[in-house]
Amino acid sequence: MKPVILQVALDTPLEGLFDYACPVDQDVPPVGSLVLIPFGRREVAGIVAAIIGESQLAPDKIKTILAWRRELGPLSERWLSLCAFAAEYYHRPLGEVALPALPKQLRGPKPEPLLKALRKLAPEQAGPRRRKAAKVNPDAAQAETPPARSFGHSGPISDDAATPPSLNEEQAVAVAHITGQPGFAPILLFGVTGSGKTEVYLHAAAEILARSPDAQVLMLVPEINLTPQLLSHVQARFPDQPIATMHSGLAEGERLLNWLAAHTGRARIIIGTRLAVLASLPGLAMIIVDEEHDASYKQQEGLRYSARDLAVWRAHQLQIPIVLGSATPSLESWQHAESGRYQKLALAQRAVQNAALPKVGLVDLERDKPKQGLSDALLSALKKRLESGEQSLLFLNRRGYAPVLNCESCGWVSSCKRCTAFMVLHKPEQRLRCHHCSLEMRIPRSCPTCGNIDLQPMGRGTQRVEEGLQAVFPEARILRIDADSTRRKGAAQAAFESVHSGQVDILVGTQMVAKGHDFKNLTLVGVLNPDTALFSHDYRASERLFAQLMQVSGRAGRAEGKEGGNPAQVLVQTRYPQHPLYATLAAHDYPGFAAVTLAERAQAGLPPFVHQALLRAEAKTLEAALEFLQAAINAADDRPPSVMLNDPIPMTISRVADLERAQMLVESSSRPALQSFLRAWVHQLRHTKSRVRWSLEVDPMEI
Ligand code: ADP
Ligand code: ZN
Ligand code: ZN
DSSP states (O other): OOOOEEEEEESSSSOSOEEEEOOTTSOOOOTTOEEEEEETTEEEEEEEEEEESOOSSOGGGOOBOOEEOGGGOOOOHHHHHHHHHHHHHTTOOHHHHHTTTSOHHHHSSOSHHHHHHHHHHSGGGOOOOOOTTOOOOOOGGGTTSOOOOBSSOOOOOOOSTTSOOOOOHHHHHHHHHHHHOOSOEEEEEEEOTTSOHHHHHHHHHHHHHHHOTTOEEEEEOSOGGGHHHHHHHHHHHOTTSOEEEEOTTSOHHHHHHHHHHHHTTOOSEEEESGGGGGSOOTTEEEEEEETTTOGGGBOOSSSOOBHHHHHHHHHHHHTOEEEEEESSOOHHHHHHHHTTSSEEEEEOSOSSTTOOOOEEEEEETTTSOOBTTBOHHHHHHHHHHHHHTOEEEEEOSOOSSBSEEEETTTOOBOBOSSSSSBOEEETTTTEEEOTTTOOEEEOOSSOTTTOOSOEEEESOOHHHHHHHHHHHOTTSOEEEESTTTTOSTTHHHHHHHHHHTTOOSEEEESGGGTSSOOOTTEEEEEEOOOGGGGGOSSTTHHHHHHHHHHHHHTTSSOSOOOTTOOOOEEEEEESOTTOHHHHHHHTTOHHHHHHHHHHHHHHHTOTTSSEEEEEEEEESSHHHHHHHHHHHHHTTTTOOTTEEEOOOEEEEEEEETTEEEEEEEEEESOHHHHHHHHHHHHHHHHTSOOSSEEEEEESOSOO
16 A cells, blocks of 8 residues: 655755655544654654645655654644745745744654643643632623633733723724624724723723634734733733733743643633744634834744734734734834725823823933933933932933943944944943844953053943933932843843832833833933934834834823822933924824825835835855845846846945845835745745855845
8 A cells, every 4th residue: 555645844944845654554644733754864843734645756765754743633724824825925935934833842852742731731630720810700701711820921910900991982992893893804003102002902802702712812012021011911801711922931841831722722812922923823813913013023033024914914814803003003004004904093092081191302412411411401300200209211222331442542442353343331241242243251451452441431321321320319219121131031020010119210221111011100201312213224214213202202101190290201312303203203293204204105115115025145255245146136137127126235234243244125016026026036046056145034124
C-alpha cells in the first residue's frame, strides 16, 4: 500500500510546502494538524497544510513523519487561511507565518509540555481560584460558565471597575452600533482621551459574549505595560469568564497555557499585544483594537506585519464586528472613515463629569530660557501642583542621561565604533551605551584623544531631567519610568501602581507613560523637547508627534477636579510656538490636523493615497548593499507602468553593528499592481545568489 503524502508547512525561508509520508499503519492526520518531522539533521514541527495522493518527488526522497500531536486538535482551515493571507501579503512562505505564531513549547521535540498544559486546562482540575474583587455576576446568561480564572498569570485586582458606570449617551450609541450590525462592520471609535472608550469595549464584549456560549472576544492592546490595567478591569467586570493573555512578557509555560485556553475555546476573552492577532480562536466573534494608531502594532523584524491590518482582514473573513479605537487615529484609518469604508463613531466629551480636556499652553524657549531644561513657566506650574498635592508628568522621549558625551578641548564625541550613532551617557549605571547595537563601556575618565578630564554631557535625557528636578524640588517624590528603569520583570507594573496609589509627585518618562494610563490625580503635563520631530525627513514624523502629544496631554485632568485644585494644564516647551502643528494641538483639533495632513499627502503622492514597499539590504560595505539594490532594480524591467522604483539610498543610520544598510522604495497607486509585481520580483530575488542580506517590508511605517 502506498503511504498518504502530507504537505507540511515549515518555519524556513525556503519557498513552498514539504512532502512527508504518513506511516501506512497509522491514522492520517487531518489538515491543520501539528506534526514532528525530520528536516536535515534536525527534528522540527510542521503544520499539515494539504494531503495528496502522490508526491512529485522520488519515493526514496520522501521521509516519514515522526509524530503527530493528536491531542492538540487540528488548527482550523480559517486559521490557516489567515496565515496564508499574511504570507502572501507580506511575501513570506506560509510556514514562516504559521509556526512562529504557535508557542515555542508546542513546537519542541517533546509532547510533555502540551500534555501537561492540557491537564492543567481540564475543567475538573481548574479549581475555583476566585479573585478578591469578583462579585456575583448579575447576568444570568453567564451563570453557568466555569469559575473565574485566568491562565497562569496574576494581574492586580484593585478595582472599582466591577460596578459599571451607566453609559452616557455617546457611549450607548456606540455600543448599540457595534453590536447591532450583522456581518463585517469596521468601526472607527474616535473618542477623545478620557472619553470612556474602555467602557464601550466592555459593554460591547458583554453583549457579544452573552449571545453565544462559544463566543470569544479578542482585545488587542499596544504594549505590555498597558495590559495590567485593562486586564484588571476586564477581570473585575467578567469574574465568571476565563480570560487568556498573550504578550511577549509571558514565560513559555504561561504562553502555552494561555494559547491553549484560546485554541480550545475555554478562554472567552483574549487580551494581547500584536502577536495575539495570529492566535487560534475557534469562536472569535468580535475584535477590539485599542489605540489603533499605535506604532507597536507593527512588527519591526522578521515578518513585518501590521496586527491592526490583519485584525481587519480577520474580521472580514469571519464577518464579525471590529472596533478600532483611538483619540488620534492613524491617517489610514481616518481616511477609510472619510471614504465610508469604516463607520466613524465619536465620543467627543470626557466621560467623568466635570473632567475637561486640559488647556494647552506653549512656552517660547527663546523668551523663557530654561534652567536644567525647565522653563520658569513650567517650574512654577510644578510648584503649584506640589503645594496642592496633585501629580505632574514630564514627558521627554529620550532615555539616558545625555545623548552624547563630548570633549570641549579637542571635539571628541562618544561615537559608537560599530554604528553611525552616538553612545548615550547613562549616569546611574556609569556606562556609555549604544541604543542601536547595545554596545556598552565604562564612562572614560578622560578624553580618549587628548586626555582632557573635563568631559561634558551634551543634551538631556530622562535621567538628567530627574536629577535636575530633584535639585530644584528636594522634597518632591520623583519617579522616572523608561525602558531603563523598568527592565526587571514586574518593575513597570510596580512603578505605575505607585503612581496610581499617590506615592509619586512628579513622574518623568518617555513614551511609556504617554498612553493609556488613567492617572486620576494628575493635573499637569510638561512636554520637554518635541521640536526635533517637526523637521524630520520621515513624512510620518509629524503624525507620530501629534498623536504622541495628544496622548500625553490626555493624561491630565481625567478625574473631576478636587476642591481648591488646579485646572488641568499642558505646557509644551518649544522654539517654534508659531508652528501650525502646535496650534491644532492646543485646539485639541485632531480632525483639523488630519484634514491638513491628508491634503498634503494627497498632493505629494504619499500614503494612504499611494502604496509602498521597502526593499532593504545589509552588507559589510555600503557599495555592496547599494549594488544589490541596483541589481534588483535592473531585474525588474517588466513591471507595470503604475509601479515606480526609487533610487537606492543609504539608511539614515547607515551602519548598525558593523553592517552597512541601504534601502529602496517601491511605490504604486494600485495595491493589486504593487502586490502582483512584488510576488514575481521577490520570487526572482530569492533565486538570485547573493551574499547581501535583504528583506522586504510591505506598508513600511518608517522610511
Ligand atoms: P479613554 O480610554 O477613552 O481615554 P477611559 O476608558 O480610560 O478613557 O475612561 C476614562 C475615565 O472615565 C475612567 O476613569 C472611567 O472609569 C470613566 N468613565 C467611563 N465611562 C463613564 C461613564 N459613563 N460615567 C462615568 N465615568 C465614566
Ligand atoms: Zn579631547
Ligand atoms: Zn552601536
